[in-house]
Amino acid sequence: MDFYIISHTHWDREWHKTFEEYRVRLVIFFDNLIELLEHNPHYPSFMMDGQTIVLEDYLAIKPHKKQQLQQLIAHKRIIVGPWYIQPDEFIPGGEFQIRNLLIGQRIAAAFGGSMQVGYLPDSFGQAAQLPQLLQGFGIDYAVFWRGITEDECPDVDFIWRSADGSSVKTTVLAEGYGNARLLNDDPDNNVSIIKNNLAALYARSDKRNMLLMCGFDQRNANPLLPEIVKQLNADLPEHNFRIGALTDYLAAVFKQGDKKVVEGEFRKGKYMRVHVSIGMTRLDIKITNYHTQTQLQRMAEPLMSMSALFGQPYQHELIGQACKYILQNHAHDSICCVCTDSTHAQMMQRYHNAQQISAMLLQDASEYIGDHIAYKTQGTPLVLFNFSGSARSGYENVSFVTPAEDFTLIDSEGQPVDFAISAVSAINQNDAQIEIGQKNQDRLLYRYDMAIKVRFPGFGYQALYMIPRSMPQSEAKGQPLFNESTATFTTDFFTLTVQQNGALTYTDRATGEQFADLNYFIENGNAGDEYDYSPPVSDRLCHPHHGLPDIEVLHNSSLSAAVRLIFNFAVPADTGADKRSDETLDQRIACILRISKDSRRVDFCTTLHNQARNHRVCVTFPDNQPGRRHFAEQQYGMLYRENSVPDPDAWQREGWEERYYALYPQQRYMGFEHASGKVLIFNKGLVTYEINSDGATPVVSVPLICTMDYMGKQDLVDRPGRRSGLHVPVPDSLMPGDHTLEYAFMYLPSSEGDIAAEADRWQLPLLATTPRGKRGSLADAMTLFAVETPNISVMAFKRCEKGPGFILRLVNQLADKADDVQLRLNTTCFNRVRRATLNEQEIPGDMSFNALTGVIRVGRLQPNEIVTFIVDAF
Structure with missing residues (x-):
């Protein structure tokens, strides 16, 4: 058998320590690595964890080392890329996953080249559309560790296929990314490591090739490795050992075309934890991530692109810097929020930095456009x-x-x-305002x-x-939407009534479809840590639905209405491993309902005043029909999931690393589909939901806050055994004070099913500006582009990384094919369209673009398919 030994490190930029604390180690690490490789020609290569941000971090301190690094990377002695930073795969938005690779590959290319392997050694589960993402950058291989079991694939090497049909040749690190980390100068120890790996992996391998990962977290290169390999070849002559690259192993193992094809996401913690409930931790940070991404990707960057069409210089570097601030928070430990309080505070500062850049760019672009419009003279x-x-x-x-x-x-x-x-x-x-040397006038x-x-x-x-x-x-005049005497909203499409217990009943006026007990709050204990929610041995559930809440009318007209519901109830002050405390504290929930006359959506803005420790508050929405499955938005469109796992007790019976249950990640929405229509639950940064199928109909539970006092604990109910992380206090994760959460409920009859448009309408408020009085030549109304096919979303509108054109990226939101996809460009602005890869490389072939009407006929898009265009301006 051929053994490929990969010398590597896994470098967490921040985690137990802050970025700067770890950077001290990083500088010393790179100094040692450069010296080792320059002085030992028999040490062929070292893999730098599949990311490139470490190069920036090191050279910011030692810029004089750049040429040495370039030499080593160009000669593939140090292997870098393709990522900018090792990401989580579920919480970051899809466009930022694209930017992660776009920036990572650009940096790697400047140093001599990128590893063309989607290497994800430590991400907490694998997202279903990763093959499409990788193929968009010409990457044919993926290597990961967590989330897969023999139920999905009994082999360590397989073909992983996305819903759109993209596929990558994939190897799972079944024994982790450190299965040879303990190789040393003891020959008996080394032979034992080889035999242990053969025992664990031979049955799942191709019987000809095996991967040995010699490295671990923040681990220096093993300087003895060339001698160890020589000794292993002498001690085990029936095998062949070599220090190599991942691509060496992958090329060898995929020579044969007999690999099983596997589809879907991998989130099962049977052999290694994926921390299925990690999305609940520090929701304040995850919500900030959502808003920061939205502001840059969907608002500032597109408006800067529009203003660039009209002559304003495009700020590539500032947009890139804001993007990097966000991506630096997308490292798997960072965005999952399993770090120290100091690290989390630094993450929030990066978000503030990105927001400040985005806000100024948005303001500049809107003012520039506003100053160049030819307004009418009246008003x-x-x-x-x-x-x-x-x-x-x-x-x-x-x-x-x-x-x-x-x-x-x-x-x-x-x-x-x-x-x-x-x-x-x-x-x-x-x-x-400041007027230097003058008294400011009111x-x-x-x-x-x-x-x-x-x-x-x-x-x-x-x-x-x-x-x-x-x-x-x-x-506008007319009947107000909210009737105070009946506590009922009435719109063109539905009625919404506050029940006697404070929950809500929604009734569609056309179909009679009714949904009761909506917006029902449940509070319970959390004996878990930053990695996982877990109940105490004896939990106690609390709720405020014992009577009608206080109702305060904030605004009530014939076009819109806003009403605040105020709940107060007692909850246990704290939660231990075994039970909740007898002492209680007041839990206040103030929930504002916002309704518009002609919208089917009910918007909720809920503020929790948190005083209790180690607990969780969720809001629930029952469906009105039994069902087997539901849908949820992932990074690239929606996918369907089961409402319940097939064998909920298997994790205990088979000794899994953690409980596996119907708790899932989401992007902007999830919902249920019936013959009569769709139920949608939208959110802004609430990245986790659970489906409870114990009753007659499934109930969606969305965590609003989940607090904990330690980074890591051991022997949890839902995660027995060793702790994850360090047993260090994280008082900020107790999240005292006020927290505001936004979510929405919507019922869409089957004839009105444009989920993409509704998700955008939820996510993207209109921007209203009052110009500064200048007048230009632009029309006073302009549409730059319009998607004319339902359920197709715009992901990005930006300048090309290279060249004068613009990138317009779309995605099919459906988990089904979309036919006759069409969009329309403004023909006074654009004159040419070309298809491109995610890496912004032109795809040869003719485009169906009518320069007179501006219509682009895309044709059929596969489920969740991403399509990227380069559009050229006049």
């Missing part, structure tokens, strides 16, 4: 930007600041526009929050005009 302009590529119409909530005290609205044709003001407050601009502005009726074909802008109130009034 003061109010410019609205729509960031979704899908059509959008109806009443939308916007906020803006203007000196106008009282006004009505008209569109560019002079027609009245319906609106309803929900709040107005005065702002003294004097407080926010200047009052007014901040308006209102619902406005709009219609957008796609991504673009339109100007409305504020007219002084002396002209005919057009603010």
Whole structure:
């Protein structure tokens, strides 16, 4: 048998220690590695954990070492890439997974080349669409450790296929990424390691090749390895041992085309923990990640691209820096939040850095566009930007600041526009400006929050005009949506009633479909740690649904309404390993319901005032029909999952590393599908949900807060045995104080099933700006592009990394094929379209693009398929 020994390290940029603490070790590590490889020509190669950020981190301290590193990497003595940072696969957004590889490969190329293997040694489970992501960068191989069992594939080498049909040749590190880490100068020890690996892996191998990983966490290169290999070849002459690269092993093992094809995600902790409940930890950080990603990817970057079309310089470097700040938090331990308090605090600062860059770029781009529009002469302009590529119409909530005290609205044709003001407050601009050497003069502005009726074909802008109130009034009048006497909302599409216990009943007015006990809160104990939620041996559940909550009407018009429900109930003050405490504290939940006249969606903005320790609060939404499966958004469209695992007791009976149950990751939504329509539960950064199938119908439970006092504990109910991480206190993970969570419920009849458009409408509010008074030549309404096929989402609109063109990326949200996919470009802006890879390389072939109408006929997209275009501007 041929043994391929991979000399490597697994480098956590931050975890038990902060980034700077680990960087001290990193600098010493690289110094030693460079010296070893330069002075020992018999040491063929060392793998640098599949990431490139370590190069930046090292050279920031020792820039004079760059040439030496370039020499070693160019000659494949040090193997780097393809990632920028070793990621988690479920929490980061899909576009940021693409940027992770885009930046990682660019850095690796500058140093001499990237390893073309999707190496993921420590990610907590494997996402179903990873093969499509890797193939988009021309990467044919994947190597990972956690999540797979012999039920998915009995062999360590197989073909892994995504729903779109993309596939990669894959090896699972069945014995981990350190199965040869203990090789040393003791020949008997080394022979024993080889025999142990043969016993563990031979039956699952191809019987000809075996992979030995000589390295571990923050581990230096083993300087004795060439001599060890020589000794092994002498002691075990029936085998052949060599120091090699992953690509050497993969090329050998996949020579034969007889490998099993496997599909789907891998999240089972049978042999190694995947920490299925890790998404509950530090939801404040995960929510911040969601908002920061959205602001950069879906707002600032696309608007900067639009403004670049009109002449504003495109800030490649600033967008890249903001992207790097976010990606640095996407390292698997970081974004999963299994670190020290100091590390988590530094993560939040990176998010703040990215937000500040994004906010300024967004402001600059919107002002630039606003200054170049040719406005009508009547009224003061109010410019609205729509960031979704899908059509959008109806009443939308916007906020803006203007000196106008009282006004009505008209569109560019002079027609009245319906609106309803929900709040107005005065702002003294004097407080926010500095006039050097002068006394600032008071200047009052007014901040308006209102619902406005709009219609957008796609991504673009339109100007409305504020007219002084002396002209005919057009603010909408009519019956308010909320009836205080019956505690019921009534819209064009549904009624929503506050039940006597404070939960809600939703009734579709057209079909009569009814959903009861929505927005039901449940609190219980958590004896777990940062890695896993786990109940105490004897848990106690609490809830506030013992009567009607306090109801406070915040705003109530014929177009929109907002009502606050206030719950107060007693919960145990703390939770131990065995039971919850007898002492209780008050748990306050204030839940604002927001309803629009012509929307099917109910928006929830829930604030928890947290005082208790080691506990969890979830909100639940029952379906109204029994069912076997549900769907959820992953990074690239939706996938279907079972409502219950087939054998829920197998993990205990077979001695798994952790409990496996119907707890899953999500992106923006999950839901149920019936013949009559779809139920959707949206979220903003609440990355985990659980399905309880014990009753007549499945119930979705979404964790809103889950607190813990230690990084790692041992002997948990749901995770017996050793602890994960260190047993160090993490008081910030107890999350005292107020926490605000956003989620929504929606019922879509089967005839109105554009989930992509609804998800965008939920995620992307309109931006409203009041221009500075300059006038230009642009039309006062413009659509840059519009997706004209349901369930197709825009992922990105950005400048190309190289060249003058723009990248427009779409994804099929459906887990089924989408036929006759079509989008339309603005023909005054764009004149050429080409297909491209995720790596922004042009794909040869003709595109069906009509330069007169702007129509791109994409044709059929496979389930979850990503399609990328390079669009050229005039």
